Amino acid sequence: MASYSTSEFKSGLKLMLDGDPCSIIENEFVKPGKGQAFNRVKLRNLKTGKVIERTFKSGDSLEGADVLDVTMQYIYSDGEFWHFMDPNTFDQKPAGADAVGDAKQWLKEEDMCEVTLYNGEPLSVSPPNFVELEITQTDPGVKGDTAGTGGKPATLSTGAVVRVPLFVQEGEVIKVDTRTGEYVGRIKN
Amino acid sequence: MNDASWRPGAALDALKARADLLRTVRAFFDARGVLEVSTPSLAAHAVSDEHIDAIEVPGHGWLQTSPEYHMKRLLAAGSGPIYQIARAFRDGEAGARHNPEFTLLEWYRPGFDLEALVDECLALLTPLCAAGAERHRFRALFREVTGLDPLTATAAALADRATGAGAPAGLSGPQAVDYLMATVVEPALDPAVITVVVDFPGWAAALAQTAGDDDGATVARRFEIYHRGLELANGYQELLDADEQARRFARDNEKRLAAGKRPMTPDPYLLDALRAGLPPCSGVALGLERLHMALSGAGRIDQVWPFPRDRA
Numbered sequence: 224m225a226s227y228s229t230s231e232f233k234s235g236l237k238l239m240l241d242g243d244p245c246s247i248i249e250n251e252f253v254k255p256g257k258g259q260a261f262n263r264v265k266l267r268n269l270k271t272g273k274v275i276e277r278t279f280k281s282g283d284s285l286e287g288a289d290v291l292d293v294t295m296q297y298i299y300s301d302g303e304f305w306h307f308m309d310p311n312t313f314d315q316k317p318a319g320a321d322a323v324g325d326a327k328q329w330l331k332e333e334d335m336c337e338v339t340l341y342n343g344e345p346l347s348v349s350p351p352n353f354v355e356l357e358i359t360q361t362d363p364g365v366k367g368d369t370a371g372t373g374g375k376p377a378t379l380s381t382g383a384v385v386r387v388p389l390f391v392q393e394g395e396v397i398k399v400d401t402r403t404g405e406y407v408g409r410i411k412n
Numbered sequence: 413m414n415d416a417s418w419r420p421g422a423a424l425d426a427l428k429a430r431a432d433l434l435r436t437v438r439a440f441f442d443a444r445g446v447l448e449v450s451t452p453s454l455a456a457h458a459v460s461d462e463h464i465d466a467i468e469v470p471g472h473g474w475l476q477t478s479p480e481y482h483m484k485r486l487l488a489a490g491s492g493p494i495y496q497i498a499r500a501f502r503d504g505e506a507g508a509r510h511n512p513e514f515t516l517l518e519w520y521r522p523g524f525d526l527e528a529l530v531d532e533c534l535a536l537l538t539p540l541c542a543a544g545a546e547r548h549r550f551r552a553l554f555r556e557v558t559g560l561d562p563l564t565a566t567a568a569a570l571a572d573r574a575t576g577a578g579a580p581a582g583l584s585g586p587q588a589v590d591y592l593m594a595t596v597v598e599p600a601l602d603p604a605v606i607t608v609v610v611d612f613p614g615w616a617a618a619l620a621q622t623a624g625d626d627d628g629a630t631v632a633r634r635f636e637i638y639h640r641g642l643e644l645a646n647g648y649q650e651l652l653d654a655d656e657q658a659r660r661f662a663r664d665n666e667k668r669l670a671a672g673k674r675p676m677t678p679d680p681y682l683l684d685a686l687r688a689g690l691p692p693c694s695g696v697a698l699g700l701e702r703l704h705m706a707l708s709g710a711g712r713i714d715q716v717w718p719f720p721r722d723r724a
Binding site for chain 1: 461463464504505506507508509510578579580583586587589590591593594595598612616618636643646671672673
């Protein structure tokens, strides 16, 4: 893997720090007078999600991390692993619970996801920003309520629970924003 | 690429404010009988400073990191007091407060000692910034804020203090002082006043004269001016001794080599000009975009510079 000098640091760059792959969030250049320059860097540890702050002497370099974001199709889960397929190569990768994390409540078979691969293995999974899922359980709502005030909980086919307007019924398919976990609208058949 | 990326990043108001600032600066020097000059941005030689890297133009030489060498040649040739609003270029300096290409207002005053030049800087800045001024000596200010004497504390004590403030391990004494100055001392300054810091540590003399402090420690006849959290200007009582200048060039190159950087050929024209005789003088370089940022309250240089480097 190539190494990157501080002058190449920019947000999104993936680097190895203390043995873990990290992604730069912010890079601030500090230079006093005519003296030694420093880069104060905020990084996210891609394994743990923790944000780290570190200062480097300008000119220092760090090893790049073999991290790739790939669009892959979610195929199925065997209970222990969630399996993803590269639609171009048909290459399949199993992702463990740590890698899938909170994304699992939004995973519907055949949906396309962003899978972050580290040394070729899934490190994390981002679901599509919007998913369409069927409501498997919700209490009957009051007819005539269209304003959606208040709402009620609804359990989706993936097990996720979201608040939906009162008029939305069991068996309907709804659109959800996975970034906020909020109901967006009904999908009409 | 975004469709709007051809557009300037800075507001049109900022362009007008810059034009006003340039007019004010020219009127200030005109009234004081200081001659405006223009010197080359592209030249055969460039600075040898350990921490400043010039941008090479293959087949032509180097983009100048400041107009200092050329202006000193004018002074040695008898120009009298001169100023310049010059584009300067420094490799690798990019961030919220840095752009690799920027503008220096640089001026030289034959017959002025450091204090006289500080007075003139404040005569320019006090009305512009509508702020009062405070003067500090580097050593006392650093000691007051960090608890350590930058000139007599051990390198290990300075490095420990810097590491405690988030610095990487293994800094040399001067590197630790640089780090603490930028990250601990500067943020502790009152942003509402114009702060002048004089008499930097001797190792940071660059092209300034040095003098002995009360206890014999070497200090540089150098000042910096800060306002609203920004470093605005850097001035020297200028070194006149050509032999000492040649020794500093050689030392710079030793440090550059030790840091894995390419050594720079000392500028023979500058050394010859010093041998011919630079009149006793003081000079200062003020970052014009920084001043514009301080005046407008901008937090990023992009707000006062129409096209950021990735869209220029």
